[in-house]
Structures are given as structure tokens and as C-alpha cells.
Amino acid sequence: MKILVCVKQVPDMESRFQVQAGGTAIEEADLAFRVNEYDEFAIEEAVRLKEKLGEGSELTVLSLGPQRVAEAIKKALAMGCDQGIHILDTASRDPYQVASLIYQAVKDQDFEVIFTGMQSQDLGYAQTGLLLAELLGIEAVTTVVSFCQEGDGFLVQRELEGGQRMNLKLQAPALFTCQLGLNQPRYPTLPNIMKAKKKKITQLEAASLAPPAARSQTTSLRPPAKKGQAKFLEGDLGAMADQLVAELKAKSLI
Amino acid sequence: MDFALTEEQRIILEAVKDFARNEVAPFAAQSDQDHALAPSILPQLKELGFLGSYLPQEYGGAGMDFFSYCLLVEELSKACASTGVLVSAHTSLAGDPLARAATKAQKKQYLSLLTQGEKIGCFLLTEPGAGSDAGSIQTRYMDQGDHYEVSGNKIFVTNGGYLGLGILFATQDSKLGHEGISAFILDLRSEGVTLLKNEEKMGIRASYTSAFALEKVKIPKENLLGKEGKGFHLALETLNGGRIGIAAQALGIGQAAFELARDYALERKQFGKALSRFQAIQFKLADMALGLESARLLTYKAAWLKDQKKDYSLASAMAKVKASEVANACAKEALQIFGGYGFTTDYPLERLYRDAKITEIYEGTSEIQRIVMAKEILNPT
Numbered sequence: 001m002k003i004l005v006c007v008k009q010v011p012d013m014e015s016r017f018q019v020q021a022g023g024t025a026i027e028e029a030d031l032a033f034r035v036n037e038y039d040e041f042a043i044e045e046a047v048r049l050k051e052k053l054g055e056g057s058e059l060t061v062l063s064l065g066p067q068r069v070a071e072a073i074k075k076a077l078a079m080g081c082d083q084g085i086h087i088l089d090t091a092s093r094d095p096y097q098v099a100s101l102i103y104q105a106v107k108d109q110d111f112e113v114i115f116t117g118m119q120s121q122d123l124g125y126a127q128t129g130l131l132l133a134e135l136l137g138i139e140a141v142t143t144v145v146s147f148c149q150e151g152d153g154f155l156v157q158r159e160l161e162g163g164q165r166m167n168l169k170l171q172a173p174a175l176f177t178c179q180l181g182l183n184q185p186r187y188p189t190l191p192n193i194m195k196a197k198k199k200k201i202t203q204l205e206a207a208s209l210a211p212p213a214a215r216s217q218t219t220s221l222r223p224p225a226k227k228g229q230a231k232f233l234e235g236d237l238g239a240m241a242d243q244l245v246a247e248l249k250a251k252s253l254i
Numbered sequence: 255m256d257f258a259l260t261e262e263q264r265i266i267l268e269a270v271k272d273f274a275r276n277e278v279a280p281f282a283a284q285s286d287q288d289h290a291l292a293p294s295i296l297p298q299l300k301e302l303g304f305l306g307s308y309l310p311q312e313y314g315g316a317g318m319d320f321f322s323y324c325l326l327v328e329e330l331s332k333a334c335a336s337t338g339v340l341v342s343a344h345t346s347l348a349g350d351p352l353a354r355a356a357t358k359a360q361k362k363q364y365l366s367l368l369t370q371g372e373k374i375g376c377f378l379l380t381e382p383g384a385g386s387d388a389g390s391i392q393t394r395y396m397d398q399g400d401h402y403e404v405s406g407n408k409i410f411v412t413n414g415g416y417l418g419l420g421i422l423f424a425t426q427d428s429k430l431g432h433e434g435i436s437a438f439i440l441d442l443r444s445e446g447v448t449l450l451k452n453e454e455k456m457g458i459r460a461s462y463t464s465a466f467a468l469e470k471v472k473i474p475k476e477n478l479l480g481k482e483g484k485g486f487h488l489a490l491e492t493l494n495g496g497r498i499g500i501a502a503q504a505l506g507i508g509q510a511a512f513e514l515a516r517d518y519a520l521e522r523k524q525f526g527k528a529l530s531r532f533q534a535i536q537f538k539l540a541d542m543a544l545g546l547e548s549a550r551l552l553t554y555k556a557a558w559l560k561d562q563k564k565d566y567s568l569a570s571a572m573a574k575v576k577a578s579e580v581a582n583a584c585a586k587e588a589l590q591i592f593g594g595y596g597f598t599t600d601y602p603l604e605r606l607y608r609d610a611k612i613t614e615i616y617e618g619t620s621e622i623q624r625i626v627m628a629k630e631i632l633n634p635t
Contacts, residue, residue: 034268070261071261071264071265074261074262074265075265075268075269078265078269187269187272187273187302188265188269189301189302189303189316190266190269190302190303190304190306190307190316190318190326191303191306191311191315191316191317192303193262193265193266193269193316193318194262194311194316194317194318196265197262
């Protein structure tokens with residue numbers, strides 16, 4: 001079975017974010033980057049599937065972005081992916097462009113299963129996976145919290161609002177967007193980090209993949225305005241509890 | 255000149271940081287209280303290859319650079335200093351001398367056990383009467399034809415309680431001085447080896463510091479490590495490298511104290527404003543950051559020199575003195591910033607304060623480091 005996992009490198013969420021002059025992008029100079037958390041669930045699930053299938057299955061990790069993105073690909077290789085595809089791209093892209101570039105890179109490779117994160121931690125569009133499935137003309141299942149392969153089909157569980165779950169059964173080829181709770185991603189072992197250096201990463205230039213025009217544009221980006229202030233309750237526990245209930249009732253929250 | 259980590263070092267650092275934060279730090283206080291590491295720690299260190307880090311791939315190690323090993327020890331120690339020293343002593347006091355001085359057959363048999371974590375490594379040099387003056391050891395070995403027979407006492411053996419694999423130093427005749435000392439590979443489960451006790455300590459309480467009695471222990475001839483009579487030299491060389499690991503451990507302890515104090519100073523309000531707005535506190539934090547940065551540069555340079563196969567005796571002594579003194583200063587000042595809370599066991603400061611102290615003592619006291627430094631400075635080659 002040919003498996004693909006798509007990952008995005010995002011700023012470490014503990015970074016201090018500053019909007020660039022121009023007001024449409026985040027200043028990258030001082031940011032540390034790491035693999036999008038949801039994509040780590042995707043990598044883990046893909047590696048587990050590969051390990052379960054054993055010989056004859058092949059797992060490719062793909063990422064799009066500037067040179068620094070190679071680090072995210074190497075982490076995925078250290079976690080157990082077999083090879084990488086790096087779409088070298090320095091432009092800022094909307095989800096449709098990203099999905100189109102990935103589509104161009106993988107359309108002839110007959111991947112039977114594709115894993116992506118449910119969304120990215122930085123921009124949170126939750127569109128790239130779905131758009132890629134649409135372009136490939138394959139089934140897509142979002143917010144997957146449980147995954148099981150059986151024969152050439154899959155039994156999966158989706159997370160719905162209010163803690164509800166939904167079970168689905170479908171056939172390959174299909175794309176799954178992975179949600180928190182699906183698995184606990186492994187730590188790459190030191191020997192595997194060293195071995196990952198020898199795995200092949202194919203580099204493709206974004207320009208050679210005929211990127212389409214963007215369908216949406218960021219017009220402005222700014223930190224949320226500070227409003228209101230936290231209120232500190234004082235007094236003994238009983239009094240504070242009474243105050244809290246009164247406050248919540250006043251705001252019609254309970 | 256490049257102060258940036260390589261891509262590989264960044265990947266290693268991220269993996270180690272994540273692991274240390276999620277799997278080690280939450281158990282540090284309990285481990286300290288229990289005088290034993292949480293049972294989940296060692297199997298994971300083994301699984302993730304943390305026990306073979308910079309040791310050669312050929313014998314099951316990860317074959318990464320020594321620099322990355324320092325990042326590993328630093329991050330583990332930031333979460334739990336006892337975990338940091340377990341890895342440090344295992345790798346640089348047992349694995350390192352094997353990688354440097356062992357024969358191929360010895361490496362195949364013993365180094366692989368260490369890199370795979372099948373045995374935990376330790377270093378049996380210190381004796382009740384031979385601490386800093388390591389050349390005066392009394393543990394005797396006798397050539398019995400088909401084997402060596404060793405008798406004596408060893409103390410302060412980090413990791414000893416795991417009864418794994420030790421690098422043992424013994425003398426043929428103490429009158430021969432340094433020239434009489436040889437090194438041996440010792441399985442601590444051998445007959446004649448008695449674990450007398452694991453010390454009760456002020457700090458790094460979840461790590462073993464053990465005392466052994468050796469009584470007519472039979473060591474096979476093929477377990478002589480390096481050349482006969484060259485043991486003292488091997489011990490000094492090993493400690494030269496080992497102390498870079500201790501510097502990294504100290505850095506981790508100091509960094510942990512600093513970050514806790516910084517966050518607390520930003521949050522804690524007295525006299526109507528955050529502690530961080532008082533200059534007395536600002537100066538403490540600035541000094542801590544300055545000390546840590548200096549110690550980090552010295553430690554990283556020593557590690558870099560070792561990777562470059564250049565002489566690092568002076569650099570490693572400097573790194574260890576600086577990092578251990580900075581760790582103690584940071585722990586002390588951080589505890590002061592926490593005030594009374596810092597003195598209670600509800601906060602990790604008192605543990606960091608206790609853990610920091612040993613870094614000024616083991617693998618060569620600060621005083622011995624200064625002697626090493628003076629020798630290097632006064633005898634330029």
C-alpha cells in the first residue's frame with residue numbers, strides 16, 4: 001500500500017508573535033519552527049499503518065515551504081517515514097494553492113491512503129486536506145480520532161460536536177484529516193534521527209508545478225485588541241463561590 | 255564561525271526537550287522524594303537510544319556528535335538532575351573509555367550492552383582514602399596466570415546500584431604510583447562484589463551513589479582495558495570528557511532555576527506590582543542570564559573541541575567550573591526570589607538548590623579544575 005502523509009511546519013506556539021510591517025504576515029526572523037501538532041498525529045498514524053502492513057508498503061512524507069521545512073521532513077523520516085518530497089516554495093499561499101501544488105506533485109503516484117492534520121496550528125484553515133482530496137477525486141474523512149485498516153478498506157471514527165462520535169467504513173483510496181486524541185505521537189529515537197539522514201528527499205520547485213492564482217488574500221493581520229480586564233475574587237472560599245455564581249448569572253452564562 | 259545549531263542538532267534537541275518536559279519533569283519531585291527514579295524513566299531512555307547517544311553505531315550507539323550529547327544531558331537535567339547524571343555517568347564514564355581503549359572483541363561484547371541499555375555503566379575509581387588524589391588508590395589486583403584477582407573498596411560510584419558494568423581501577427602495587435594502575439571491565443554481578451550501600455544524599459537523590467567491597471574478585475584476563483599500567487592515564491582522560499557532561503548537567507539545573515524565577519517574578523505581585531519590576535530582582539535575573547550564557551558558551555566550546563578531536567582539557571575544566579558555579583548561584587538566587595515558598599517542598603527550588611551542589615564536587619572538584627587549568631596555562635605546549 002502506498003501511503004502519503006502531508007505535514008506543515010509551523011511556528012512554535014510558545015514563540016512571541018509579531019506582525020510584519022505591511023500587516024499581512026507574521027515576522028519570521030525570531031521564530032522557532034516545528035511540525036504542526038495535528039500533522040504529528042498524521043505521521044504517527046501513517047507510521048503505525050506502515051508497520052502493520054509490513055513489507056510492500058511505502059510511506060512518503062511531503063511538505064511545502066522554504067529550505068527550513070526540510071527539518072520537519074527529517075523529523076517525519078526519523079519517526080518512520082521512508083522517503084520525503086519537499087516542494088520548495090518561499091511564497092505565501094492560500095489553501096487552494098497549497099492543495100494544488102501538492103496535487104501536481106503527487107497526482108501520478110497512486111497513493112491509496114493520505115493522512116493530513118485536521119488543521120494547522122498557525123492559520124487553522126482546515127482546508128488543505130479536503131481540497132487535495134477533491135482535486136484527486138478521492139474520498140475524504142475529517143477529524144479522525146480512531147483509524148483501523150481492514151483489507152483494502154478502513155474503519156474510522158470521527159469526532160463531532162458535543163463529544164459525539166461517528167463511525168464510518170470506506171474503501172481506498174481515501175484521505176484522512178487527523179484530530180487530537182487519535183494517537184500519542186512517538187518521540188523519534190536518536191538512532192532513527194541519525195538514520196533519517198540517509199533517506200531520500202526529492203526536491204521540487206513550486207514554480208515547476210504550475211501554481212494557480214490565489215483564491216483568497218490576507219488583507220490585514222493584527223493581534224486582538226485588549227478589552228476588559230480579569231476580575232480577581234477575594235474573601236474566603238464560600239464568599240468567592242457565591243460571587244462567582246452571581247457574576248456568571250449576571251452575564252447569563254449559567 | 256557559526257553559533258547556530260545544525261539541522262540534526264535541532265531535531266535532536268526538539269525530541270529531547272519534548273521527552274524531558276512530558277516524560278521526565280512530571281516525575282522529578284516524586285523521584286527525589288523516593289530516592290529512586292520513577293520506574294517509567296529508564297525503559298524510555300533505553301528505547302529512545304539515549305543510552306548510546308554519541309557512542310559508535312557499529313556497536314549499537316546512535317553515533318551522533320558529542321555536542322548533541324551535551325544537549326541531551328542538559329535537557330534531561332533541566333527536567334531532573336538525577337536522570338541527567340544517570341545518562342552522563344553511563345555514557346561518558348563507562349561508554350567513552352570503552353569506545354576509546356577497548357579491543358574490538360571487548361567493544362562487541364561490552365560496549366553493545368551499554369549502548370543498548372542492557373547494562374548501566376559506572377566508573378569505579380574513588381576510594382575512602384582516594385578522592386581528588388585518585389593516584390593513591392589501594393584496591394589491588396594480582397595476576398593469577400589465567401585471571402586477575404582484585405580486592406579493595408570503592409565508594410561514590412554513580413549508577414552503582416544498577417549492578418551493571420563498571421570500569422574498575424586498581425593498582426598492582428601502590429608503591430608504583432600512577433604507573434601501577436590498570437583499568438578493567440567489571441561485571442558488577444561477579445562473585446566477590448558486594449554492594450555495601452547506596453548513599454543517602456543531599457541532592458540528586460534519585461541517582462545511585464554506591465559503595466562496593468571487592469573481595470578476591472576474579473576478572474578474566476581479556477577484561478583488562480587498555481594497556482597494563484596505563485589505567486591512571488585512562489581515568490584522567492575519561493574525566494576530562496566526563497566533566498563536559500557534568501557542565502551540561504549544571505547548565506540544565508541552572509536554566510531550570512532561572513526560568514522558574516523569571517516566570518515567578520513576572521507573575522508574583524508585592525507592594526502593588528510584579529516582582530519583575532523591582533530592580534533588585536531584575537539585577538538577579540540579569541546576572542543569572544549572564545552566567546548561564548557564559549557557562550553555555552564554555553560548555554558548547556568544550557564539546558565542539560571534543561568533536562573536532564582537538565585538545566579540550568583546559569576548555570572542559572573551565573566549562574565545568576563555570577557551569578557548576580553558575581548553577582549554584584542560579585539555584586540560590588532563584589530560591590531567594592521565591593522567598594518562603596522557595597524554601598518549601600511544594601516548589602522545585604529547594605530540590606534544584608540541593609541538586610546543584612554536587613556539580614561543584616564530582617568528576618573533579620572546582621579546586622581540582624583550577625589546578626588542571628593552571629597546569630594548562632602555565633605549561634603551554
